[in-house]
Amino acid sequence: METFERARLDAYFSRIAARFQPDDRPASFLITHLLPERPAFVRGMAKVTDLRAVLPKPKSVHGEAQRQIEADGYTCDRLTRAVFSDADRAVQYVEARAPGRPVVLLDVGGYFAPALDRLCERFSGRVLGVVEDTENGHKRYAELDKLPCPVVSVARSPLKDPEDFLVGQSVVFSTEALMRSRADILHGRTALVIGFGKLGSSIARLLHAKGVRVTVYDIDPVRRTQALSQGFAVARDRAGGLEEAGVVLCATGSLSLRGEDFPRLRNGTYVATVTSSEDELELDGLPDVYERMQIGEHVTRYLTTGHYFYLLNGGNAVNFLHGASVGPFIFLVQAEIMTASTVLARGELVPGMHEISPADRAAIAATWLDYFNR
Template sequence: MSTSVVESSSPPPAVKSVIRPPSVAADAFFAEFASTLPRSEAASLVVTHLLPGQMNFLPALGKVAEVRAVLPKPKSADRRTQDLMSETYRLDPVDRGRFADPEWLAPYLQDRADGRPMVLADIGGYFAPALAEVCQTLPGLIRGVVEDTENGLRRYLALPELPCPVYSVARSPLKEPEDRLVGEAIVFSVETLLRRLGEVMPGRNATVLGFGKIGAGIAAALHARHVRVTVYDRDPIRQAQAVATGYGRAALHDSLAHAELVFSATGNRAIGMEELAWLRDGAYLAGATSADDEFDLAGLASPRSGFTREDVVPGIARYTRDGRSFSLLGSGNAVNFLHTSAIGPAIHVIKAEIIAATALLVTLPHEPGMYEVPHQTRTEIAAAWLDAFQPTAAPAPSRAAATEGAVL
């Protein structure tokens, strides 16, 4: 008897799918990534959004520096996710006023870290105001800070000098997909709110204030929904980028006066009480960051403002004065968090960079200053993320290969 390969004239084999469900892929990605990093005796305290689909990074971070407290940002804490995380981690409230007080913050950090060196993972510069005095009070215990956002990075850069090393991932190329998707999430949330009122986006005029990464994402998402977009940015370079991309340009007063939808994505309090008078009657106003970063509207609550407030539907408050009105969405906070700001697996790649920065802080000596994760490390993170979430599909074995060596 002889052996032979069975030849087949059937069509080429189908591609075998190796895509895993997102949560399974995320867990596997972080477990594999953490296995490549050194362990330490250090502790970490983590300011974070507490949102579904975004918390898979915490176990991996804990293997590098034990997570001693999770500090949910107050405007972006999903109740169900919060309950789930509380089963594993200590959840502490975060408050800018208290965190700016070194006499409160230093004992708090010392207690949570239990005397061990610690890394502070930050979103929004919460630790910046008191950092210098805390580092003096706890010499050698603050190994460094890892900051996630542009607004937070600005707060650390504004310090007279940095008392410890600070890693920023805010301007990392790995964060760019997240920022664009945040823009999409913001537009999705505004569209969802409009539909509750029986209104739609196509055909409207919109103004985007700020053409940074998130502002550019907002503009692109609006354009995809057939909205006419005008961009206003005080930086001539960014304004030129917006015009070259195809968006309209107008002075701030005119851009507000003609817009039915206004998206503020500057992080620099672009709209205050004076600018409210420039808004088109009936306009909708939405923010892309925290209300205290995006707007200066504390005066709205004062009877002297002359505004009356009506809660139209959850998430939309209409303010009226002298027969004219505008609607503030999400109380002025980042409107995407009304709908959990789902952005998919892109969030995990930047969380991995945060973990990598933490590992560098706890294993290598650093002088005080501003740092970024090395390019090679970012490349390795990106490659691992691709393998986890977009693996190269492998062809299923053909019938011929499967029967090779069979006895005929």
């Protein structure tokens, strides 16, 4: 990012912060993909909250971005699901960084969900709430028996639609780039897209535009009817779809392929995902059956007697290999996260799932257009 681009981005986030600035800044913990443009977002979050720690998603850490954030004076801590799956460790961690403070938790993927009850109950300060950025994280919070605090979800915001569409494009780009590294291409193969939400539907449309035969499978029958109405073939079940596919793109945000599904793959099938391997793929038992061999950069062959398939990027999101860029549209989502934090800072929301108001979204969009519609 060039100097003038950084200056424009900082000015944009400063204007968002000025519009939605809370009376009192709560402490915050920020889970984020640490991509090259992310330091500006971190500085923006620090304008509306007292940022106690940045927790980079471990599979998407850009070294220079982390160095910049640390040079700006912010703490980067190591993120694992284990830290926040254990309630005692979660409480100890937050106590160590923000004792007695009002706190906002900024999440990507439901990391805080397992310990949220205990955090709200035992933390010496007050958990004002959570801001969640992703669909799988949204589901993790929505599935809790009873939310102990407000959760403001950005996952289903209309401001996130451009990002979701462009992430789908980046997934297809990276999948084909890895295939081409083996002198292979998408064209001529049948692709199975598992999950027909925002990302899956974007992936399916782009594959179709590239001349790929696309089949869709989703556990939700409503989404299967949507896929059918848009002209895609729809698999009656996952097993049948897998047996016909030459490329499988997993876009559920939960579990797409279980251990017993892999033997159903055709020989030479490529498997790619839009999120982390622990969310999408059940890989733990495969080494007992399959021999793994790295046959190219970020391409692993799984081989057993009479059967083989290729796993891209170790089962993690393929688009992060090429920057996962969605251009300036990501700044719409980041501004909404900042705004959601200020909504929580007021302390007026009851426990449960929430979204920011249409008026706040319109103000964000108008500000974004001033800076990036050039």
